[in-house]
Amino acid sequence: MLVATSKSAQTPLGLVELSSRPVGPKDVRVRVRAIGVNPVDWKMREGGPLRIAHRVVGPSGPLVVGVDFSGEVIEAGTSADLGAGTRVVGGTDFSRNQLGSYADEVVVNADQCAVLPDAISFDDAACLPVAGVTAWRALTEIGGIDRKPQARVLVLGASGGVGLMGIQLARSLGAGAVGVCSSRNTALVERFGAIAVDYTKGDALEAARVHGPFELVLHAVGTDLYPLGTCRSLLTPTGKVALAVVRAGDYLAIGFLPSVATVLRRPTRKTLDPLVLALSRDELTCLIEKKFPLAQAEYAHALSRKGKVVGKLLLVP
Numbered sequence: 001m002l003v004a005t006s007k008s009a010q011t012p013l014g015l016v017e018l019s020s021r022p023v024g025p026k027d028v029r030v031r032v033r034a035i036g037v038n039p040v041d042w043k044m045r046e047g048g049p050l051r052i053a054h055r056v057v058g059p060s061g062p063l064v065v066g067v068d069f070s071g072e073v074i075e076a077g078t079s080a081d082l083g084a085g086t087r088v089v090g091g092t093d094f095s096r097n098q099l100g101s102y103a104d105e106v107v108v109n110a111d112q113c114a115v116l117p118d119a120i121s122f123d124d125a126a127c128l129p130v131a132g133v134t135a136w137r138a139l140t141e142i143g144g145i146d147r148k149p150q151a152r153v154l155v156l157g158a159s160g161g162v163g164l165m166g167i168q169l170a171r172s173l174g175a176g177a178v179g180v181c182s183s184r185n186t187a188l189v190e191r192f193g194a195i196a197v198d199y200t201k202g203d204a205l206e207a208a209r210v211h212g213p214f215e216l217v218l219h220a221v222g223t224d225l226y227p228l229g230t231c232r233s234l235l236t237p238t239g240k241v242a243l244a245v246v247r248a249g250d251y252l253a254i255g256f257l258p259s260v261a262t263v264l265r266r267p268t269r270k271t272l273d274p275l276v277l278a279l280s281r282d283e284l285t286c287l288i289e290k291k292f293p294l295a296q297a298e299y300a301h302a303l304s305r306k307g308k309v310v311g312k313l314l315l316v317p
């Protein structure tokens with residue numbers, strides 16, 4: 001199998017041939033057709049808690065990053081519930097000792113894959129796993145927005161991968177959405193169904209306040225830029241701040257304040273199914289900023305690191 005890997009964060013990702021991994025009884029081997037790029041992919045290369053966790057629970061050998069993939073099953077384990085030829089979308093899981101998705105094939109447990117209807121393209125599907133599951137979990141499990149149809153949701157980082165999913169899924173659940181973005185993205189954020197607040201024009205949280213109070217603040221930027229105290233002051237009495245980006249100073253609040261939670265969830269069939277359904281019902285549109293051959297993964301990481309990607313970047317093996 002062909003994977004993109006590098007010896008360190010400083011060494012560019014390059015293509016390397018590895019021997020294929022065996023398929024366990026509940027596993028499937030998926031021929032990868034498209035890979036979604038997420039900031040976690042390059043963050044993992046740079047060290048820190050993610051890299052340490054990967055060293056402890058992840059596979060040995062070269063670091064192959066990447067979570068999101070779509071493709072078709074080419075081999076199924078004896079008790080896997082997906083057969084060869086099934087079109088799927090899924091996410092790799094380093095804690096199950098798996099290699100990442102920057103590869104031409106992945107071997108994962110079948111329960112990490114959702115079935116894709118023919119009408120959904122591999123490219124759209126590959127946008128879903130990390131960004132979509134993060135937004136969906138924030139909205140439903142943390143914010144309970146699926147049970148509060150008139151709720152208002154504030155999305156910080158509205159034009160990124162997580163943010164655009166968050167706005168659309170909030171709307172599909174019947175909530176009103178307000179999205180914080182820069183001037184170049186206000187028209188886009190409005191087109192995707194939210195009231196846009198332009199952070200280049202002054203204090204974005206104060207500008208958002210007039211549209212609140214919010215049942216959920218989906219925080220996909222960082223509390224250095226949008227402080228937790230101010231975010232909490234925008235909430236209803238039952239509201240929550242869901243942190244996609246957790247900084248060292250946030251752990252105390254996550255541990256002790258019931259209104260603050262972190263969104264950390266691996267994609268699984270259960271968490272991907274609602275997203276596939278939303279896509280097939282046209283409640284979700286995937287915006288792909290650029291698509292690169294896997295051999296250009298390093299360039300995609302350089303773009304993602306700048307923090308200005310609108311929607312998603314894809315890699316194609």
Ligand SMILES: NC(=O)c1ccc[n+]([C@@H]2O[C@H](COP(=O)([O-])OP(=O)(O)OC[C@H]3O[C@@H](n4cnc5c(N)ncnc54)[C@H](OP(=O)(O)O)[C@@H]3O)[C@@H](O)[C@H]2O)c1
Binds near residue numbers: 221
């Ligand atoms: N905990 C988890 O499980 C989890 C899961 C997914 C993501 N994350 C984290 O969440 C963050 C967002 O992920 P992502 O995939 O959405 O990233 P992304 O797609 O790279 O986000 C880029 C977007 O951020 C926007 N942005 C940058 N600065 C901003 C600011 N000050 N205010 C508002 N928007 C701003 C940019 O829009 P403008 O050009 O308009 O500024 C750009 O469109 C990343 O740090 C990622 O690692 C965590």
